[in-house]
Amino acid sequence: MSTTPKIELRDVHKRFGAKKVLDGVNISVAPGESLVIIGGSGSGKSVTIKTVLGLIKPDAGEIFVDGQDATHLSFRQREPFLRKFGMLFQGGALFDSLPVWRNITFAVAQSQKDLNKKQLKELAVEKLQAVGLRPEVADQFPAELSGGMAKRVGLARAIANSPEIIFFDEPTTGLDPIMSDVINELIVEQVKKLGATTVTITHDMSSVRKIASRVAMIYQGKIIWDGPVSQIDSSGNPYVDQFVHGRGTGPIHVEGRSKSA
Amino acid sequence: MHLLTQHNPLSRVGRVFLSFLAAIGRLALFTVGILSHGFRPPFYLGQFGRMIIEIGYYSLPVIGLTTLFTGAALALQSYSGFADFGAEQSIPIIVALAITRELGPVMAGLMVAGRIGAAFAAEIGTMRVTEQIDALVTLSTNPFKYLLFPRVIAAALMLPLLVFVGDIIGIFGGYMVSVKALGFAPVPYINNTWNFLAWFDVMTGLVKASVFGFIVALMGCYHGYYSRGGAQGVGAATTNAVVSASILILLMNYLLTEMFFSL
Numbered sequence: 423m424s425t426t427p428k429i430e431l432r433d434v435h436k437r438f439g440a441k442k443v444l445d446g447v448n449i450s451v452a453p454g455e456s457l458v459i460i461g462g463s464g465s466g467k468s469v470t471i472k473t474v475l476g477l478i479k480p481d482a483g484e485i486f487v488d489g490q491d492a493t494h495l496s497f498r499q500r501e502p503f504l505r506k507f508g509m510l511f512q513g514g515a516l517f518d519s520l521p522v523w524r525n526i527t528f529a530v531a532q533s534q535k536d537l538n539k540k541q542l543k544e545l546a547v548e549k550l551q552a553v554g555l556r557p558e559v560a561d562q563f564p565a566e567l568s569g570g571m572a573k574r575v576g577l578a579r580a581i582a583n584s585p586e587i588i589f590f591d592e593p594t595t596g597l598d599p600i601m602s603d604v605i606n607e608l609i610v611e612q613v614k615k616l617g618a619t620t621v622t623i624t625h626d627m628s629s630v631r632k633i634a635s636r637v638a639m640i641y642q643g644k645i646i647w648d649g650p651v652s653q654i655d656s657s658g659n660p661y662v663d664q665f666v667h668g669r670g671t672g673p674i675h676v677e678g679r680s681k682s683a
Numbered sequence: 684m685h686l687l688t689q690h691n692p693l694s695r696v697g698r699v700f701l702s703f704l705a706a707i708g709r710l711a712l713f714t715v716g717i718l719s720h721g722f723r724p725p726f727y728l729g730q731f732g733r734m735i736i737e738i739g740y741y742s743l744p745v746i747g748l749t750t751l752f753t754g755a756a757l758a759l760q761s762y763s764g765f766a767d768f769g770a771e772q773s774i775p776i777i778v779a780l781a782i783t784r785e786l787g788p789v790m791a792g793l794m795v796a797g798r799i800g801a802a803f804a805a806e807i808g809t810m811r812v813t814e815q816i817d818a819l820v821t822l823s824t825n826p827f828k829y830l831l832f833p834r835v836i837a838a839a840l841m842l843p844l845l846v847f848v849g850d851i852i853g854i855f856g857g858y859m860v861s862v863k864a865l866g867f868a869p870v871p872y873i874n875n876t877w878n879f880l881a882w883f884d885v886m887t888g889l890v891k892a893s894v895f896g897f898i899v900a901l902m903g904c905y906h907g908y909y910s911r912g913g914a915q916g917v918g919a920a921t922t923n924a925v926v927s928a929s930i931l932i933l934l935m936n937y938l939l940t941e942m943f944f945s946l
Binding site: 472476477504507516517529532579 | 720806810813815817818819822824827
């Protein structure tokens with residue numbers, strides 16, 4: 423490809439104690455692409471995106487963002503780099519000590535210090551409306567929100583600074599099917615509006631079909647397949663087939679079950 | 684060969700010693716990290732203000748009650764001992780010296796370890812396991828500057844103030860018991876206290892208090908920041924924060940007292 427990939431991981435390794443979590447991950451994400459990484463629990467999905475953000479330091483390998491080496495940045499060098507990113511955490515990870523509007527405008531309040539309280543609150547209300555929440559929610563605290571509302575507020579916070587790259591960590595986990603669909607729709611809508619590049623990790627196939635333009639499957643710390651979303655049903659890869667169809671038996675070794683086939 | 688080293692008691696001692704050294708090294712790096720990040724902008728004054736109120740203001744009742752009863756008990760105890768030798772006149776200065784030099788800072792330090800150290804470990808530990816600390820980082824905010832530095836500095840600044848107030852209340856506790864129960868005359872009691880108490884005694888206590896405040900906040904932050912494993916991990920972090928802070932306070936109290944005595 424002639425254009426520089428937005429994100430590129432080259433042979434990234436990470437182990438925690440004796441457990442090898444990433445065993446040479448290679449993947450690149452083109453600008454504007456919506457990559458979804460699928461894989462079972464504990465296959466290294468979360469660790470992959472956390473190494474890009476620098477939340478976890480890889481043991482070996484290189485990470486590039488916009489062609490720049492992002493593997494060995496100090497925290498101070500990382501600050502401007504992180505402005506490009508937004509992230510929706512699995513549990514929302516909203517700051518419980520702050521009201522919703524402070525949560526949403528957290529990054530904006532720091533990068534644009536000239537904004538006053540009223541302007542910040544207006545911005546928060548605007549973002550809340552973008553994710554389908556009423557303005558009154560702005561003054562509530564995260565502990566008062568339901569799971570679906572917390573996810574929406576998390577989404578509002580992730581998009582508030584108009585990031586170029588957004589990571590979604592299991593955006594629909596723990597939500598009912600209807601709420602899951604609402605969140606998926608919101609993600610698609612907001613990402614299109616921002617023109618952002620996204621990486622989503624999930625094991626929810628309905629999310630995959632809704633959000634993805636490209637899909638990668640991670641198994642035992644390696645990317646074992648990647649291709650356009652249209653090909654996931656005809657990948658010819660037995661691991662992908664087993665995962666997509668949710669079969670208990672197949673080549674994927676499941677803990678607590680004797681290996682079969 | 685491998686089996687031999689695994690079960691050799693000497694190698695086990697060696698491993699324990701090495702992991703102990705590793706823990707000290709990690710704590711030292713953590714402390715340097717907090718200070719070196721914290722003294723550079725941006726500064727989070729709002730966070731700092733919140734901590735000043737949390738530590739300074741809300742700890743006042745606890746510190747006041749602790750020192751009040753300590754001073755009162757001290758007066759009673761020293762009376763029952765000293766009356767036999769006819770040395771009751773030294774009770775005011777015994778109370779004042781014991782409170783300002785030793786009991787004020789140590790009691791306040793231990794109470795604050797239970798109140799503030801535990802709260803910091805639980806709050807920061809919960810933020811760790813619910814990914815709120817990761818979220819801070821992705822929102823371009825350094826958790827050392829935003830979370831840890833304001834807590835450590837606020838504690839090191841507020842504890843001397845608390846202890847100063849506690850000193851006064853503790854001396855007052857001794858005074859109340861002496862005057863109301865033991866039959867001391869009020870004015871000579873106060874004169875005795877005032878004339879024999881040197882500023883140096885009070886200052887050494889306040890220096891101790893500042894060190895203890897730093898230790899309490901540091902232990903709370905350290906154990907919270909590195910906690911893992913859900914609710915159980917946060918519980919363990921809280922316990923470790925209080926226990927390690929209490930032991931370090933008593934250890935540092937001895938070392939500082941020794942240092943001040945040699946001055």
